[in-house]
Amino acid sequence: MSAGVLSLVRALPLTSGQERLLAGDRVAASGVRRRLESIAVLVEGPLDVETLQRALDVVVDRHEALTTTIRARTDGVMVQLVGRHRVLIERRDLPDANPTLVSTAPVRRPTDPDLLHVEVAKLGRERHVVSLAIHHAISDGWSVAALFTELSEAYRATFTGERPRLPDLGDGYSHACEQLWQRRRDRSDDARRAYWTKELAGPWPPVGLPGTPGLSRTVADVPLIVVRSPRTALAALALTLYAEAGATDLRIGTLVPGRAGAGLQHLIGFFANTVVVRLRIDPAAPLEALEASANQKLASALAHQDTPIQDVMHDLQTDPDFTPTQLYEVMFSFETMRRTLVIDGASCTEIPASVPSPRTAPTTVALRWQFEQSDAVSRGTLTYAAGRVDSLTAARLSMRFRLAVAMLSESRGMTVGDAVALL
Numbered sequence: 323m324s325a326g327v328l329s330l331v332r333a334l335p336l337t338s339g340q341e342r343l344l345a346g347d348r349v350a351a352s353g354v355r356r357r358l359e360s361i362a363v364l365v366e367g368p369l370d371v372e373t374l375q376r377a378l379d380v381v382v383d384r385h386e387a388l389t390t391t392i393r394a395r396t397d398g399v400m401v402q403l404v405g406r407h408r409v410l411i412e413r414r415d416l417p418d419a420n421p422t423l424v425s426t427a428p429v430r431r432p433t434d435p436d437l438l439h440v441e442v443a444k445l446g447r448e449r450h451v452v453s454l455a456i457h458h459a460i461s462d463g464w465s466v467a468a469l470f471t472e473l474s475e476a477y478r479a480t481f482t483g484e485r486p487r488l489p490d491l492g493d494g495y496s497h498a499c500e501q502l503w504q505r506r507r508d509r510s511d512d513a514r515r516a517y518w519t520k521e522l523a524g525p526w527p528p529v530g531l532p533g534t535p536g537l538s539r540t541v542a543d544v545p546l547i548v549v550r551s552p553r554t555a556l557a558a559l560a561l562t563l564y565a566e567a568g569a570t571d572l573r574i575g576t577l578v579p580g581r582a583g584a585g586l587q588h589l590i591g592f593f594a595n596t597v598v599v600r601l602r603i604d605p606a607a608p609l610e611a612l613e614a615s616a617n618q619k620l621a622s623a624l625a626h627q628d629t630p631i632q633d634v635m636h637d638l639q640t641d642p643d644f645t646p647t648q649l650y651e652v653m654f655s656f657e658t659m660r661r662t663l664v665i666d667g668a669s670c671t672e673i674p675a676s677v678p679s680p681r682t683a684p685t686t687v688a689l690r691w692q693f694e695q696s697d698a699v700s701r702g703t704l705t706y707a708a709g710r711v712d713s714l715t716a717a718r719l720s721m722r723f724r725l726a727v728a729m730l731s732e733s734r735g736m737t738v739g740d741a742v743a744l745l
Contacts, residue, residue, distance in 0.1 A: 334402040335503035338630035339592040362453040367668025377476035386495040387591040414443040462594035467659035474664040492585035526648040530567030533710030535647040542680035546702030552656040553617035558726035565745040570603040575650035578627040596631040597623040605739030653690040
C-alpha cells in the first residue's frame with residue numbers, strides 16, 4: 323500500500339477544471355484511464371530514501387489536494403473529499419535494470435482514492451529511478467512543477483536538519499476552491515465573461531480541417547521543431563493553418579495555468595483552464611505584424627484566464643449560429659517548468675516517457691500543438707485525432723510548421739501571403 327487509512331477532513335466544491343475532467347470522461351465513455359501524469363527521474367549519486375520519505379511527508383502535509391478524492395453526494399452532486407493520510411513511497415530492488423524500462427512499468431498506477439503514487443527503484447548503490455504518478459483530478463502541469471520544487475527543497479532541508487524554505491500557500495487549498503465556487507455562483511466575474519463574449523462572437527467560419535468534427539477514439543503523434551517563444555510558436559501555428567486550410571479567422575484553444583488570482587500561485591491542484599486566442603490573418607501584413615498580434619492576443623487572453631471555458635461556452639450559446647465544436651478545433655500549449663528533482667551531490671535527469679502512437683485516447687480536438695521545455699528535455703509534439711486526420715496530413719503540418727518558424731525567424735520584410743506561398 324502506498325497510503326494509510328484515509329481520514330476525512332471536509333468536503334469541497336469541484337474546481338472548474340475538475341468539472342471539465344468529469345464531463346470529458348462522460349463524453350468519452352470509453353473506460354480508459356487517460357488522466358494520468360507520470361514522471362520518472364534517474365538519480366545518479368547518493369539518495370537517502372528515508373529522507374525522501376520525510377520530505378514527501380512535508381509536502382503532502384502542506385497540500386490538501388494530494389490527499390483528496392472525488393465522490394458523489396447522496397443527491398448526485400460531485401464534490402471533493404479532503405482526507406488525511408500518509409503517502410508511502412513504494413520501493414523496489416532492481417539491480418542493473420534499464421532505467422527506461424523501469425520508468426515505464428510502475429508497480430501500481432494510482433486509482434481512486436489513491437491518486438498519488440511515488441516509487442523508488444534501486445538499480446545500484448548510487449543509481450535509482452524515482453517515479454511519480456499523479457491523477458489530473460488533483461493536479462495540472464503547474465502542480466507537477468510545484469511538487470518537484472517543494473520535494474527538492476524539503477529533501478535538502480531534511481537532510482541538513484534545517485527548516486525548509488517553502489512558499490506561503492496563503493489561505494490554502496480549501497479556501498481557494500470555496501472562493502472560486504462562490505465567485506462563479508455570484509457571477510462576480512461577469513466583466514471578464516463579457517470580454518470573452520465580445521472577443522469570440524460570430525460569425526463562425528469553419529477552419530477547414532479534414533474530417534467531420536466529433537469524437538475520435540484514438541490519437542497519434544508526430545514531432546515538431548522546438549520553439550523558444552510562445553509568440554513565435556503561436557504565429558507559426560497560425561501560418562500553418564492558413565496555408566493548410568485557407569482560414570483567415572482562427573480560434574485556437576490555449577491551455578493556461580488559470581492562476582492569475584491571488585493565492586493560487588503555489589497551490590497544488592487542478593486549476594488549469596483553456597482560453598481561446600482569436601487571430602485574424604491578413605495576407606498583406608508583414609510577418610512581424612502577425613507575430614506581434616499573436617503576442618498581444620495571447621497576453622490579453624492570459625489577463626482573462628480565470629474565466630472557466632465552460633462558462634464562456636454557456637454565454638456564447640445565446641448565439642443561434644453557435645455550436646460548441648465551432649469554438650476551437652485546434653489546441654495549443656507551451657509549458658516551461660522544472661520537472662525534476664534536485665539532490666545535492668547527485669545528477670537528476672528526467673527520463674522521457676515512451677508513449678505509443680497511435681493509442682486509445684478519446685478526444686474531440688482535431689490537432690494539439692504541445693511544447694514542453696524543462697531542465698532536461700525540450701519537446702514539440704503534434705497530437706492528432708487519428709479518426710479524423712491521417713498520418714500524411716499530420717506529417718505535412720509538421721513540416722509546414724518547421725518552415726513557418728524559420729521564416730518568422732529569418733525572413734524579415736516578407737508578408738504573410740509571401741510566406742504562405744512558400745509553405
